Amino acid sequence: MITKPFPDDLWIVSWLVVGFFSAWSGVVRYLMDNPAGKWSCAGMVSQVVISGFTGFLGGLYAYEYNYSGVMTIAIAGVSGTFGGGLLRWLWQRFIQSDGKPYG
DSSP states (O other), rough: OOOSSSOHHHHHHHHHHHHHHHHHHHHHHHHHHHHOOOOOOHHHHHHHHHHHHHHHHHHHHHTTTTOOOOHHHHHHHHHHHHTHHHHHHHHHHBOOOOOOOOO
């Protein structure tokens, strides 16, 4: 049984904006990490995908803690810019060195 109402159009647009800022932060990260003249389409796409995922995680975190819409977008953008570094930190934070979860 569904206990929550279906999302409205504003909610959907808000998450599309979070996704856009997450992906845009991937482009920014790619430009920051690569010197001028060394472009790789595959490298940029992979960075955008990683940043989109980590930005979504950051946006979801902000949403769950009831931050404002602007703060949710900002946290999604910053999380997306962290990209793979944030994923590595989360992995080390929640998984012990022997591969077993904390608990």
